[in-house]
Amino acid sequence: MSDVTPWSEVLELVRPATVETLYMVLMSTLVGVVGGLPLGVWLHMTSPVGLTPKPLLHRVLGAIVDVTRSIPFVVLLVVVGSLTRLLMGQAFGSSAAIVPLAIAAVPFFARLTSNALREVDSAIVEAAVTTGAGKFRIVWTVLLSEARAALVGAVGVTMLALIGYAAMAGAIAGGGLGATAILDGYNAYDDRVLYVSVVLLGVLAWGMQLVTDWVTKLVDRRRAATNV
Amino acid sequence: MITVENLTKTFTQSNTPVAALDDVSLQVPDGSVCGVVGTSGAGKSTLARCIALLEKPDSGAIRVDGTDLVSLEGSKLRAARRQIGVVPQGDSLLRQRTAAGNVALPLESAKVPAAQRRSRVAELLDLVGLADKSSVYPDHLSGGQRQRVAVARALAAKPSVLLADEPTSALDPGTTDSVLTVLERARSELGVTVLVVTHDMAVVRRIADDVAVLEEGRVVEHGKVLDLVSEPGSRIGSTLLPETDQASTLQLDSGGHDVVAEVVLVGFAAVGALLPEASSRFGVELSILGGGLTRLGDTPVAKFRVGLSGERSESALKWMIERDAHVRRAPVSVDGVAA
Ligand SMILES: Nc1ncnc2c1ncn2[C@@H]1O[C@H](COP(=O)(O)OP(=O)(O)OP(=O)(O)O)[C@@H](O)[C@H]1O
Numbered sequence A: 001m002s003d004v005t006p007w008s009e010v011l012e013l014v015r016p017a018t019v020e021t022l023y024m025v026l027m028s029t030l031v032g033v034v035g036g037l038p039l040g041v042w043l044h045m046t047s048p049v050g051l052t053p054k055p056l057l058h059r060v061l062g063a064i065v066d067v068t069r070s071i072p073f074v075v076l077l078v079v080v081g082s083l084t085r086l087l088m089g090q091a092f093g094s095s096a097a098i099v100p101l102a103i104a105a106v107p108f109f110a111r112l113t114s115n116a117l118r119e120v121d122s123a124i125v126e127a128a129v130t131t132g133a134g135k136f137r138i139v140w141t142v143l144l145s146e147a148r149a150a151l152v153g154a155v156g157v158t159m160l161a162l163i164g165y166a167a168m169a170g171a172i173a174g175g176g177l178g179a180t181a182i183l184d185g186y187n188a189y190d191d192r193v194l195y196v197s198v199v200l201l202g203v204l205a206w207g208m209q210l211v212t213d214w215v216t217k218l219v220d221r222r223r224a225a226t227n228v
Numbered sequence B: 001m002i003t004v005e006n007l008t009k010t011f012t013q014s015n016t017p018v019a020a021l022d023d024v025s026l027q028v029p030d031g032s033v034c035g036v037v038g039t040s041g042a043g044k045s046t047l048a049r050c051i052a053l054l055e056k057p058d059s060g061a062i063r064v065d066g067t068d069l070v071s072l073e074g075s076k077l078r079a080a081r082r083q084i085g086v087v088p089q090g091d092s093l094l095r096q097r098t099a100a101g102n103v104a105l106p107l108e109s110a111k112v113p114a115a116q117r118r119s120r121v122a123e124l125l126d127l128v129g130l131a132d133k134s135s136v137y138p139d140h141l142s143g144g145q146r147q148r149v150a151v152a153r154a155l156a157a158k159p160s161v162l163l164a165d166e167p168t169s170a171l172d173p174g175t176t177d178s179v180l181t182v183l184e185r186a187r188s189e190l191g192v193t194v195l196v197v198t199h200d201m202a203v204v205r206r207i208a209d210d211v212a213v214l215e216e217g218r219v220v221e222h223g224k225v226l227d228l229v230s231e232p233g234s235r236i237g238s239t240l241l242p243e244t245d246q247a248s249t250l251q252l253d254s255g256g257h258d259v260v261a262e263v264v265l266v267g268f269a270a271v272g273a274l275l276p277e278a279s280s281r282f283g284v285e286l287s288i289l290g291g292g293l294t295r296l297g298d299t300p301v302a303k304f305r306v307g308l309s310g311e312r313s314e315s316a317l318k319w320m321i322e323r324d325a326h327v328r329r330a331p332v333s334v335d336g337v338a339a
């Protein structure tokens, strides 16, 4: 048992770790949305209830998305190690952790996107079709626009999942609050560092949820007060 | 002008074919309102969806102003869709857009410049009586208001044809009236040809010039409402016209009439004057045994069961027939009681 670490040192440990966690989560969420949104739209469009049903393609896309999603993250972390080295030049640190995190985020967000789009009432979509709108316009002004609240919610859910994954990635590849909690806290028998890290992870998750809720309210115009 | 020729559409439901449309043909003349009625599952929506170019029929032709639209694809299909305004069955407004935003949607599809778009949207919201609701979101509008916004949206891109699928289902009578008024204005002020699908005969009574009755995918009656009402055996006639109460007729008949007949009268002049004039001109005693008066659109229509007594009863009936009354004689038994 070591002496209790002074608060100033704890702060010095967790401050950069918090930034690293934020960095990992936000970057991989970004990649997840950029890659997952079009994939999710494609998945929805080719589905039986979509605008351009293509059963075979839909099944293949669905299989890819769901198989990737079902790989346990720890396994993904190890499997993509060499890919990470290729992309990032290193397999350790928070930048390196972004690769497996992003790979997990893309199919995750794609599935959430396609679920969100399926909730848009088909009568609304058909009404737009009868106006002579093209596919692109329907995706943009009807599907994505109508599902905006659910999509923002999906970003939030993705971020929360990634906080958990990032802690795991950090513990193995180094970096972030997860690494601090395990390496500097648990392994070093430093309860103060351990608990502070864990609390900070919780606070991050909570904060992200708050921001998500706030943005959802901001973009959801359905029940918006009118300025007549 | 909408022309539907020999339209056939079969769906497969759990491996059994369901003929939603079976050789359906009908015409809707320019600037008229045609009601399509029928029980649930008769194929009304399928017909509307085919004409809206949302569903491809198995065979047959759909012409709007002459050109067959069935086989169109790609940009030609989208252009044809713009010619046809559609009010779909159920709630179909974008919930994330204001009333004005919804009405603007077809104009965006047609790539109308923003300034023109705004004035056109204002025009249309005015037409449907919702000028003050332009920045209200659909969730804050009543069912009838939402339906009127949907009509305004359907009319935005200046289509020549307006299709409405059950525009008044789930609305109370007063609200139904406001939606029907809007459909009527579309016809009278914009000159669009209207096809309205409904199971509510009140809609036909209020606004339809023509009517088509669908049953199990087939047209079993089609024609002008005012023609059909005087046709014996017409379902439209028997639903739209007052009942000529049989039971009470028998009672009243015991007095004994020489002739008992059902008379259908169409129009102000006929309804107002024909019966009394026939009575006085031929010196027959004429009593009304049942039936009553109603209104189809702006036209008063009456259906009476009348009993005539007097020597010249037959001549009186003949005289009425010559003046376009539709007379069906009830068989009279020897003792003068209607059978
Ligand atoms: N997409 C579909 N797939 C399979 N069967 C269908 C489909 N659409 C309609 N049908 C069938 O076709 C028939 C006609 O349906 P349609 O919706 O046109 O009826 P409707 O007259 O509009 O009825 P309602 O008054 O209930 O709206 C019904 O038997 C229905 O089950």
Ligand SMILES: [Mg+2]
Binding pocket: B044, B045, B046, B089, B165
């Ligand atoms: Mg229907």
